[in-house]
Amino acid sequence: MDIFLQQLINGLTLGSVYALVALGYTMVYGIIGLINFAHGEVVMIGAMVSLSVVTALLGAQVPLPFFVIVLAGLLVAIAVCMAIAFGMERIAYRPLRKAPRLAPLITAIGMSIILQNLALVIWGRNYRTFPPLFHPTPYNLFGASMTDLQMLIVVLAALLMAGLMFVVQRTRLGMAMRATAQNPQVAGLMGIDINIVISAAFVIGAALAAVAGLMVMTYYGIAHYYMGFLLGLKAFTAAVLGGIGNLPGAMLGGVLLGIIEALGAGYIGDVSNICGLPFLSDSLREQCAASDGYVSLFGSNYQDVFAFFVLILVLIFRPSGLLGERVSERA
Amino acid sequence: MSVRGRTGSIPPRVWAGVALVALALALLPFAAGMIGQAWVRILNFAMIYIMLALGLNIVVGFAGLLDLGYIAFYAVGAYMYALLASPHFGIHLPFWVILPLGAGLACIFGVLLGAPTLKLRGDYLAIVTLGFGEIIRIFLNNLNAPVNITNGPQGVNLIDPFRFGGFSFARSETILGISFSGPQKYYYILLLLTIAVIVVNIRLQNSRLGRAWEAIREDEVAARAMGINTRNVKLLAFAMGASFGGIAGGIFSATQEFVSPESFGLFESIIVLSMVVLGGMGNIPGVILGAVMLTLLPEFLRATMEPLQNALFGRVLLDAETVRLLVFGIALVAIMLYRPAGLWPSAVRKRELEVPEAAEAAD
Numbered sequence: 001m002d003i004f005l006q007q008l009i010n011g012l013t014l015g016s017v018y019a020l021v022a023l024g025y026t027m028v029y030g031i032i033g034l035i036n037f038a039h040g041e042v043v044m045i046g047a048m049v050s051l052s053v054v055t056a057l058l059g060a061q062v063p064l065p066f067f068v069i070v071l072a073g074l075l076v077a078i079a080v081c082m083a084i085a086f087g088m089e090r091i092a093y094r095p096l097r098k099a100p101r102l103a104p105l106i107t108a109i110g111m112s113i114i115l116q117n118l119a120l121v122i123w124g125r126n127y128r129t130f131p132p133l134f135h136p137t138p139y140n141l142f143g144a145s146m147t148d149l150q151m152l153i154v155v156l157a158a159l160l161m162a163g164l165m166f167v168v169q170r171t172r173l174g175m176a177m178r179a180t181a182q183n184p185q186v187a188g189l190m191g192i193d194i195n196i197v198i199s200a201a202f203v204i205g206a207a208l209a210a211v212a213g214l215m216v217m218t219y220y221g222i223a224h225y226y227m228g229f230l231l232g233l234k235a236f237t238a239a240v241l242g243g244i245g246n247l248p249g250a251m252l253g254g255v256l257l258g259i260i261e262a263l264g265a266g267y268i269g270d271v272s273n274i275c276g277l278p279f280l281s282d283s284l285r286e287q288c289a290a291s292d293g294y295v296s297l298f299g300s301n302y303q304d305v306f307a308f309f310v311l312i313l314v315l316i317f318r319p320s321g322l323l324g325e326r327v328s329e330r331a
Numbered sequence: 332m333s334v335r336g337r338t339g340s341i342p343p344r345v346w347a348g349v350a351l352v353a354l355a356l357a358l359l360p361f362a363a364g365m366i367g368q369a370w371v372r373i374l375n376f377a378m379i380y381i382m383l384a385l386g387l388n389i390v391v392g393f394a395g396l397l398d399l400g401y402i403a404f405y406a407v408g409a410y411m412y413a414l415l416a417s418p419h420f421g422i423h424l425p426f427w428v429i430l431p432l433g434a435g436l437a438c439i440f441g442v443l444l445g446a447p448t449l450k451l452r453g454d455y456l457a458i459v460t461l462g463f464g465e466i467i468r469i470f471l472n473n474l475n476a477p478v479n480i481t482n483g484p485q486g487v488n489l490i491d492p493f494r495f496g497g498f499s500f501a502r503s504e505t506i507l508g509i510s511f512s513g514p515q516k517y518y519y520i521l522l523l524l525t526i527a528v529i530v531v532n533i534r535l536q537n538s539r540l541g542r543a544w545e546a547i548r549e550d551e552v553a554a555r556a557m558g559i560n561t562r563n564v565k566l567l568a569f570a571m572g573a574s575f576g577g578i579a580g581g582i583f584s585a586t587q588e589f590v591s592p593e594s595f596g597l598f599e600s601i602i603v604l605s606m607v608v609l610g611g612m613g614n615i616p617g618v619i620l621g622a623v624m625l626t627l628l629p630e631f632l633r634a635t636m637e638p639l640q641n642a643l644f645g646r647v648l649l650d651a652e653t654v655r656l657l658v659f660g661i662a663l664v665a666i667m668l669y670r671p672a673g674l675w676p677s678a679v680r681k682r683e684l685e686v687p688e689a690a691e692a693a694d
Binding site for chain 2: 110
């Protein structure tokens with residue numbers, strides 16, 4: 001039971017991060033129907049920039065409490081990510097808005113490679129560790145432990161999502177975004193500047209991505225120029241799982257994917273334990289005897305596979321996602 | 332099929348041209364061998380990449396389906412060859428048995444992956460294929476315990492080279508008074524295979540199936556209205572592209588005599604995609620040009636970037652690999668923005684792109 005609860009907590013934490021990133025994908029997709037392939041790299045840039053700022057402030061011995069330093073890092077990262085997303089949209093996506101669908105997807109891949117390799121040039125090939133500013137304190141929760149950092153991540157993610165929902169549902173910008181998502185031409189005729197709306201979707205998504213980047217970095221304690229790729233892919237899966245283009249769907253999908261992954265990684269070893277099987281070769285029997293009857297076909301090193309299986313299964317059985325509308329059949 | 336090919340005889344000028352090109356291709360490995368055997372290997376690589384790019388071109392260029400995990404099929408073919416012709420399992424089958432098997436297995440994977448996803452929108456396909464590529468790589472990396480199938484991250488080595496009876500393509504040998512190095516011998520068989528792949532592709536493009544692909548790429552709804560079974564035809568594109576990838580993978584395995592999961596990452600997929608896009612999606616000569624350029628470019632960068640940086644800054648600021656990827660990224664964006672049909676576009680695409688106003692007015 002406590003392993004189950006523990007994995008649930010870990011999954012919820014990671015899932016909140018996925019949800020924040022997934023919102024960026026889903027907002028852009030909902031409005032212009034583009035998979036912003038480079039979004040994962042924006043998360044990576046967010047993590048790297050905040051890490052650099054925090055390290056620099058610590059190195060300069062600024063007499064500030066640690067959360068102010070982290071906050072400073074976060075604000076700089078948000079600003080940088082917003083600027084990158086804005087520029088990216090202007091350079092690589094806006095000129096291709098009327099082009100065939102393949103074209104902006106290919107520029108998105110190009111942007112992703114450019115960002116990744118710029119990060120490689122700036123921050124180097126090695127893993128960067130987050131300075132040990134604080135040690136997360138674990139709290140006992142029904143037999144499982146949850147650290148204050150995990151709680152902070154979950155709560156902060158929930159607050160940000162609530163804020164985004166408020167913006168989208170209650171403000172004029174949000175109304176303009178919803179109108180553009182329904183029909184850009186008509187929205188334009190109603191006096192909405194759709195260029196501003198589209199830029200806003202990119203920029204808001206990038207701000208959330210920066211926060212998510214800082215969260216993953218503090219959670220795992222490391223950052224790497226390559227971290228954005230897998231994270232982005234999983235967040236995209238989360239967006240598809242929830243129904244792409246649908247904001248509550250992205251949140252639900254993110255949290256669900258996090259939990260599926262954590263539970264999957266926690267249990268795959270037990271499930272694929274082959275020692276109970278009647279037909280085993282001699283060498284496998286020896287392995288079983290040597291390891292207390294625990295030899296599994298798939299270990300937790302297959303954790304990253306779950307997201308892709310979920311993605312493929314969702315697309316086979318419910319391509320519109322959990323909360324999405326029907327996806328039209330169009331190449 | 333061009334009109335001239337069917338009706339008139341081919342003028343002697345064309346024959347002379349063909350003979351000259353054939354002579355140049357036959358002498359090329361010796362010219363390259365004079366600079367160094369490494370350059371012969373690079374030529375061989377260029378041909379493997381031509382096959383890969385042509386396979387992907389069927390999927391992306393002809394049928395307009397974006398496949399970002401294409402390298403997975405290459406990996407399937409490569410591992411098929413590696414496992415069936417190496418001491419790893421002690422099996423040593425000849426290459427002409429394994430290459431078709433690898434193509435077949437890759438084709439099956441292509442159908443398995445394509446069947447559920449091809450009825451969806453193109454961009455979903457892109458992401459699913461990307462995920463599939465990662466799944467294959469993760470499995471190759473981890474299928475070494477508890478039962479050792481792929482030998483994990485260490486990869487499989489001591490793979491058999493191509494061999495006809497006692498004639499091995501890996502050994503240096505003197506034939507008719509001319510000394511051939513291993514890579515030079517490989518060059519000729521690769522050249523034959525590449526020409527075969529090119530011919531198959533040209534025939535495919537002009538076939539009923541090729542026209543169906545083009546129709547789907549341009550307008551799927553209209554294609555269906557014309558009576559094309561769009562799902563099956565798309566599936567065929569996917570399966571055929573995959574089997575070419577499988578063949579190229581087997582050849583890669585044999586020429587390298589070593590495979591590891593590292594060779595089959597996402598960037599490899601993207602590089603092959605860049606070849607197709609840069610050269611000109613859907614145009615066979617363009618794709619060949621793209622493949623040759625992008626194989627030679629990194630070698631050229633490797634040879635020039637470090638001395639250049641040493642001369643300019645006194646030290647190496649950017650390694651060739653990073654520069655190569657940056658150039659790829661920038662090229663992908665720039666080509667889509669300024670030459671969306673690629674460097675050598677097909678006549679049809681060029682015509683379409685020349686009259687955008689007319690097309691827009693028709694919308």
